[in-house]
Amino acid sequence: MGFATNAIHVGQEPDPTTGAIVAPIYQTSTYVQTELGKDKGYDYARTNHPNRKALERTVAKLEGGQSAYVFSSGMAAIDAVFRLLRPGDHAVISEAVYGGVFRLATQLLVHFGLEFTFVDTSSQDSVLGALRPNTKMLYVETPTNPTLRVADLAALGKLATDRSITLVVDNTFLSPYLQRPIELGAHIVVHSMTKYLNGHSDSTGGAAVLTRPEDAEKIYFIQRSAGSGLAPMDCFLVSRGLKTLAIRMLQHNANGIAVARHLDAHPKIRKVYYPGLPTHPQHDIARKQQRGPGAMLAFDLGSLDAARRFLNQVKLCSLAESLGGVETLISLPALMTHASMPVEVRERVGITEGLVRLSVGIEDIEDIIADLDQALLYV
Ligand SMILES: Cc1ncc(COP(=O)(O)O)c(C=O)c1O
Known part of the structure; x- marks a missing residue:
């Protein structure tokens, strides 16, 4: 199916109990078990809920990922992705990155033993020059916020993959309609869904789209352990926005x-x-x-x-x-x-x-x- 069809239908099947074309907002914190240890697929809304699951399916499909997890904001999604790193690991980041990412890295994550270098990721030579033996992640915004510098994703995808470095791309500025980083070699895509994906300035939200099952498992663990998943009403709003x-x-x-x-x-x-x-x-x-x-x-x-x-x-x-x-x-x-x-x-x-x-x-x-x-x- 085409992009617009997927945006309207994937994860948005009619409600099986009533036939409602738009699934209800499951505004509930907990789910009753039919017997001890048996539930109907959900137990507690921090862990998961139907509106989140639906939205995650749509976002994964549109970005061409294997799975997606949605968060209370773009920063919560980005924070979860950086938590894939371990103390002593190094990440290279676009120097003209969104200010919140710069703050997260330099004022918070550095205190947990992570190292960061900010370079012009539109220059492959600058990226190569910044690599260290402990570089595990290349985090790229393209186009950058706000100076609109563009990085060559296919070249960076190859550079990263050849060196077993995870290429993370923030696709907020274009949305998967205008750019599909995974097809160009990205391993992870992040979004502030507060922006184009929702599109109506009425909720915040973030997404991490994964291509590897081992990353997906870790990101889901972080989402449910840290309690940073997106709430039902906000999932509903982003799902509605995505249709257009x-x-x-x-x-x-x-x-x-x-x-x-x-x-x-x-x-x-x-x-x-x-x-x-x-x-x-x-x-x-x-x-x-x-x-x-x-x-x-x-x-x-x-x-x-x-x-x-x-x-x-x-x-x-x-x-x-x-x-x-x-x-x-x-x-x-x-x-x-x-x-x-x-x-x-x-x-x-x-x-x-x-x-x-x-x-x-x-x-x-x-x-x-x-x-x-x-x-x-x-x-
Ligand atoms: C490119 C980009 N990435 C990430 C974020 C962070 O997203 P949020 O504000 O939803 O936490 C923003 C916010 O403006 C952004 O512009």
Whole structure:
């Protein structure tokens, strides 16, 4: 079956007891045993519940994984994946990674004996140069948040597999509709489902998609032991959102291209970061491995003052953290999503105080552009 069909039907069979086309929300903490030691497949909602199981089946199918586990947030999923490592292990991470991942690694996981090196994963030489004998994981965001650097997944997949290193790819920015990292060689895919997978900005959620049974067993153990699995209502919301993922991504992508081209031609904008522009340094790799450039972009207004004036004037675009919702969201990474990154790291990866990030929604394109244009008059 095709992607859109799978998104609508896999894990979403009609309820066997009533025929309801949408399965009920199993808002219950425990499940009654028919006799001692015998249950109907569920015993306690921390361990598992039908809404979680359904969503996990859909996500695994869409990413082409063998299994998936869903968590209370993207960070909970990412934390679970890093817990596959043991004290003394080393991981190489994209330097322009989501700020929360940087904070998790440098302020929390280091205290448990893990070692991290942050490099530009769009350069294979930088990745090779960072490898150590104890490197066990390569954690890649592509495109990166917010500077949209693209890593060559097929090349990194080979590099990792040849050295028995686990390649983890954060596919949040594109969703499996626009990029399928497992087909390119990733061993694990992670998501903030808070973003495109749910798509309606009304729940948080995360996913870890696995290709190897040994990883799946460990991740499920972590999920049920740490109690970080996604709750029934949130699973229901993400499952509902997923049904329109294909059609939403088509429109996000079309709107993203239109906004990027418009801003790129605008005299007040110094630089637009978007893999769909021929001037993007990894444009060719993006064309090769992505079904489209997506709807995430960033642009530099030159200074914090200019960015502030612009952000205080937008009306349709909502000034908010997060991305991937149907509504256009706009933010200033240096003061918002990436505030936890030290200034010198931010500067090295290009997150200046004038850098604005845009998550282009699926409103009418003329309205989005008109809003950006009127706010740019204040810059
Ligand atoms: C690329 C990326 N990965 C992971 C996360 C973390 O996800 P969550 O906020 O659902 O914990 C985010 C959050 O913005 C993100 O942008």
